[in-house]
Amino acid sequence: MPSKDQDLASVTTADTEPMTTNQGQPVTDDQNSLKAGHRGPTLLEDFILREKIQHFDHERIPERVVHARGAAAHGFFQVYESLSDLTTAKVLTDPSLKTPVFVRFSTVAGSRGSADTARDVRGFAVKMYTPEGNWDLVGNNIPVFFIQDAIKFPDLIHAAKPEPNNEIPQAATAHDTFWDFISLTPESMHMVMWIMSDRSLPRSFGQMDGFGVHTFRLVNAEGKSTFVKFHWKPILGAHSLVWDEAQKIAGKDPDFHRRDMFDSIEMGNFFEWELGLQILAEEDEHKFDFDILDATKLWPEDLIPVKRVGKMTLNRNPDNYFAETEQVAFMTTNIVPGIDFSDDPLLQGRNFSYLDTQLSRLGTPNFAELPINRPVCPVSNNQRDAHMRHTINKGRVSYAPASLDGHSPAEVTPARPGFVSYPEQVEGPKVRVRSESFGDHYGQARLFWNSQTAIEKQHIAKALQFELSKVGTREVRQRMLGHLEQINDVLAAQVALALGEKVQTNHQTATPPGSADSADQSKVLAAAVTQTTASGGAERTSGLSLVEGQPQSAKGRKVAILAADGVDVAQVKAIEKALTAGGALPEIVGTHLGTLTGVGGSVEATKTFANTSSVLFDAVFVPGGADSVAMLTAQGDPRVFIAEAYKHAKPIGALAEGAALLAAALPKASVPASKGKTAELHGVVSAAEAADVNALGAAFLAAVAAHRHWDRADLDTVAA
Numbered sequence: 001m002p003s004k005d006q007d008l009a010s011v012t013t014a015d016t017e018p019m020t021t022n023q024g025q026p027v028t029d030d031q032n033s034l035k036a037g038h039r040g041p042t043l044l045e046d047f048i049l050r051e052k053i054q055h056f057d058h059e060r061i062p063e064r065v066v067h068a069r070g071a072a073a074h075g076f077f078q079v080y081e082s083l084s085d086l087t088t089a090k091v092l093t094d095p096s097l098k099t100p101v102f103v104r105f106s107t108v109a110g111s112r113g114s115a116d117t118a119r120d121v122r123g124f125a126v127k128m129y130t131p132e133g134n135w136d137l138v139g140n141n142i143p144v145f146f147i148q149d150a151i152k153f154p155d156l157i158h159a160a161k162p163e164p165n166n167e168i169p170q171a172a173t174a175h176d177t178f179w180d181f182i183s184l185t186p187e188s189m190h191m192v193m194w195i196m197s198d199r200s201l202p203r204s205f206g207q208m209d210g211f212g213v214h215t216f217r218l219v220n221a222e223g224k225s226t227f228v229k230f231h232w233k234p235i236l237g238a239h240s241l242v243w244d245e246a247q248k249i250a251g252k253d254p255d256f257h258r259r260d261m262f263d264s265i266e267m268g269n270f271f272e273w274e275l276g277l278q279i280l281a282e283e284d285e286h287k288f289d290f291d292i293l294d295a296t297k298l299w300p301e302d303l304i305p306v307k308r309v310g311k312m313t314l315n316r317n318p319d320n321y322f323a324e325t326e327q328v329a330f331m332t333t334n335i336v337p338g339i340d341f342s343d344d345p346l347l348q349g350r351n352f353s354y355l356d357t358q359l360s361r362l363g364t365p366n367f368a369e370l371p372i373n374r375p376v377c378p379v380s381n382n383q384r385d386a387h388m389r390h391t392i393n394k395g396r397v398s399y400a401p402a403s404l405d406g407h408s409p410a411e412v413t414p415a416r417p418g419f420v421s422y423p424e425q426v427e428g429p430k431v432r433v434r435s436e437s438f439g440d441h442y443g444q445a446r447l448f449w450n451s452q453t454a455i456e457k458q459h460i461a462k463a464l465q466f467e468l469s470k471v472g473t474r475e476v477r478q479r480m481l482g483h484l485e486q487i488n489d490v491l492a493a494q495v496a497l498a499l500g501e502k503v504q505t506n507h508q509t510a511t512p513p514g515s516a517d518s519a520d521q522s523k524v525l526a527a528a529v530t531q532t533t534a535s536g537g538a539e540r541t542s543g544l545s546l547v548e549g550q551p552q553s554a555k556g557r558k559v560a561i562l563a564a565d566g567v568d569v570a571q572v573k574a575i576e577k578a579l580t581a582g583g584a585l586p587e588i589v590g591t592h593l594g595t596l597t598g599v600g601g602s603v604e605a606t607k608t609f610a611n612t613s614s615v616l617f618d619a620v621f622v623p624g625g626a627d628s629v630a631m632l633t634a635q636g637d638p639r640v641f642i643a644e645a646y647k648h649a650k651p652i653g654a655l656a657e658g659a660a661l662l663a664a665a666l667p668k669a670s671v672p673a674s675k676g677k678t679a680e681l682h683g684v685v686s687a688a689e690a691a692d693v694n695a696l697g698a699a700f701l702a703a704v705a706a707h708r709h710w711d712r713a714d715l716d717t718v719a720a
């Protein structure tokens, strides 16, 4: 069996041979068409011209009907220990096996050219080329979904996509048709809480959870079935952007996520996840207050812990976006012996949709022969012909059973057992209904809300304020408030305030903005959020917060070092050393590109205030050098750089004179008072004495690893 890399290499070319047509005829001139006379006309005879233009004319294929914008990478998966007690699947039972994978991340609503940082669910589709055929885990970065039954999927997507009369807005849910549908679909409320949280604004593809969403089955050699939920847990932890930052990035670098993944892999910073399993015995199926077949429900980790069973590493970028990332065809029906479906009605519908949609997107049932889609194990069956058939099937036999030409009437042999569907006992009337066990639409929405920290709750409230205030139809806004009241009255009141509506809360009656005490009301509600979080009184579960319990690492974090001519070069080198030792990626943002002449040498600026911005970095540092800091302080852009980083709760560091730029950009109370040695205040780290650079470097690195510093009380008061 060739490895997947060898398989792909066999059809990969660098086009370094002398130019030919697609038919292999040598081309001497592909820059001038064949003409009658020097000034034309062009001759129809010019087959070189016609072939070149004709191929170009037909270059486009339909984009995916959903998840059109995406980026992908190659890698491998390896299980830690055999899971043979649960499954026969080789990918999960052979710890020596490195299964090749191709993983595509995507947004859902936007078209191929939309921005990476739109507020949206992220697709997390994994294709594993196992020895027993391809296994596709076509998941998302959110563990639940909007709807319970696949028959509603076209409605959901029609409502979320740009409105059909004017094709507005692109890659955004903040519009009437989306919220109209949602407000009439109570089952979506749990998912709404997730997409209004920072989960829909990942910092990078490598810092997102992945979820198979549905309940699946694992089946072992004895035929015993166990229910399972699949999770991908990022080694770097799950971390997010904030909404203001995401919107700005959409303009400054719409390719933010795909660039980040491409660059990271090129420099050897591979993305890694552990595969996690939540396991549920068949006999325990009905022990919970939710139905395990309902894709709007998760299995709380406090009830059913996640067991980490293997690791996936993405370590190679595709060679060609179209041939690989665009032509890859994921299908939920791609499962292998030892893994099986549950009766989740969303999954059952997906099992029709993916194969079906590939036929129109890729244009032929032979899409499985495309290099990126074909399995590494042999393929042998009686399917024949159709557009673009590559395989040359020899002989007379294209039917079964058959005994001619060496064929055996038996389809499977003991040596190569086939896929056997789990013989689940099924009975019941043929009915078009929703099971009563799918009926609770608010319980887990509340669980999610209760499990968030205060800052995460505030981000959810703000996201809802943003989205719903963009809805033009008041009845839709009011309907949504009605749902929010069912989830949490403080949340509902906070959103109502922004919408100019009134709702009853247990804490106080919220007053519409414009009235004398609306500002006070806002404070009361914010305090109420903090109180409920601190008391933790209501039901909560672990695994849902992006702030609590996430691994912290500075690896891959981009740190801007702000500098101008006159910068203290020794300080720059020292802080660069401290950062790179922790895996962070410092880069000098200068007042101009190229060499900055400093004190004690020079440094190279690879970015400038004209071509970059704080939103493209995880942290910012200002080294000393009196002239450098004076020049930076005199300009507007460096001050905005600092203020914006502060507002987005990012780590900020300064050494020696560098603190003057912080003082010029930030409220006085936000800057720690360093009386020489390193001082830290809510992720702002500063040392007046240049000699304290090592302690400062360590403190700053720790602040970078912590991702964001939400304990800044004055975040909303900083103008940037």
Ligand code: HEM
Binding pocket: 063, 064, 065, 066, 067, 070, 104, 105, 106, 122, 123, 124, 125, 138, 139, 140, 144, 145, 149, 150, 151, 153, 212, 213, 214, 295, 328, 329, 330, 346, 349, 350, 353, 354, 357, 358, 361
């Ligand atoms: C749990 C719910 C769902 C999840 C996690 C999910 C996930 C995904 C992902 C990750 C992709 C992108 C695949 C790629 O990267 O090429 C995708 C595409 C797609 N999904 Fe889903 N989806 C869900 C629900 C549904 C449902 C209910 C349907 C239809 C009934 C559906 C139909 C499609 C279609 C048609 C595509 C485009 C496939 C292509 O052209 O390659 N999805 N989905």
